[in-house]
Amino acid sequence: MNDKAHQRAEAHAHAILRWSDDSAHDIDETARYPLMTEAIRQILVEKGFISADTVRRLIEQMEARSDVTGGTIVARAWVDPAFKARLLANAKEAIADLGIPEVDATHLIVVENTETVHNVVVCTLCSCYPRTVLGMPPEWYKSKAYRSRVVREPRAVLKEFGTELADTVTVRVHDSNADMRYLVLPMRPPGTEGWSEDALAHLVTRDCMVGVTVPRVPAQAHAG
Amino acid sequence: MSPAAVSPRRFAPGDRVTVVYTHPPGHRRIPSYIRGKLGLVERYCGAFPNPEELAYGFDGLPARHLYRVRFQQTAIWPAYNGPAHDTLDLEIYEHWLRPAEEDVS
Numbered sequence: 032m033n034d035k036a037h038q039r040a041e042a043h044a045h046a047i048l049r050w051s052d053d054s055a056h057d058i059d060e061t062a063r064y065p066l067m068t069e070a071i072r073q074i075l076v077e078k079g080f081i082s083a084d085t086v087r088r089l090i091e092q093m094e095a096r097s098d099v100t101g102g103t104i105v106a107r108a109w110v111d112p113a114f115k116a117r118l119l120a121n122a123k124e125a126i127a128d129l130g131i132p133e134v135d136a137t138h139l140i141v142v143e144n145t146e147t148v149h150n151v152v153v154c155t156l157c158s159c160y161p162r163t164v165l166g167m168p169p170e171w172y173k174s175k176a177y178r179s180r181v182v183r184e185p186r187a188v189l190k191e192f193g194t195e196l197a198d199t200v201t202v203r204v205h206d207s208n209a210d211m212r213y214l215v216l217p218m219r220p221p222g223t224e225g226w227s228e229d230a231l232a233h234l235v236t237r238d239c240m241v242g243v244t245v246p247r248v249p250a251q252a253h254a255g
Numbered sequence: 256m257s258p259a260a261v262s263p264r265r266f267a268p269g270d271r272v273t274v275v276y277t278h279p280p281g282h283r284r285i286p287s288y289i290r291g292k293l294g295l296v297e298r299y300c301g302a303f304p305n306p307e308e309l310a311y312g313f314d315g316l317p318a319r320h321l322y323r324v325r326f327q328q329t330a331i332w333p334a335y336n337g338p339a340h341d342t343l344d345l346e347i348y349e350h351w352l353r354p355a356e357e358d359v360s
Binding site for chain 2: 138140155156182183184185186187198199201202203204205206207208209210211
């Protein structure tokens, strides 16, 4: 076997060393961190510092968070103007009042869509995302294409998501590059008068709260 | 809880600020595309341990003031394809900001 063939065989045999999802971070960096993380996890478990069950439970909790929480917050803001005002002024206190357990909204900023302003959120540096209220970020949110393009051509990117905005609407991009996290408060769609809070919450999907789309009433929807 | 910053705040909402244009080595939280650009302080976010120090295992203290600054898209991207009222907001630590009048080169 010549050197090049040998290198190829080695690379194939150690595929995990080349692992990359080509998403949040530089390719060379992602190659080593999952491996290091797994090695440290195994050592900590072997030495009894943490249990395998603790790791499992924390992952379970992390992945159990979802956009249902965000939808609940938005629906309340739609039906309760006083709550909405508090939410926009101080999300942490407003969400604490709502009594949703275990939601840490310490550094959350809620930005409101109106007839004249449309908000969209990105993290250009990595993949910062309001996980406590939306759960895990979608793959596209972490992709280099979304992160690099939405700051510089937001209208083109929104159009690709099926969201076309008039030039009279101000597009406001939020680059979540430091310590704050952002949640978009969409506009309540027409045709939802008299809907229950629960029915409204179901209209508010993850993508609406990132700001790449807006809530819509499905054809022939019935008030719930 | 945000740890207390030792210095008083230098900026208030509405202030015109310019982002320092420099490219030092090391971990920087400020995207390259915004360095040297002119914006308006939108709000004060609180004081946070300096991420440029945290990245290397230091405590990041004293905490640094963090602001949200709003920029016109057309001021960031000369070829921006959209109306002049489109904006981009991002968070910037105080030591990366200067009053707009000052020379930041």
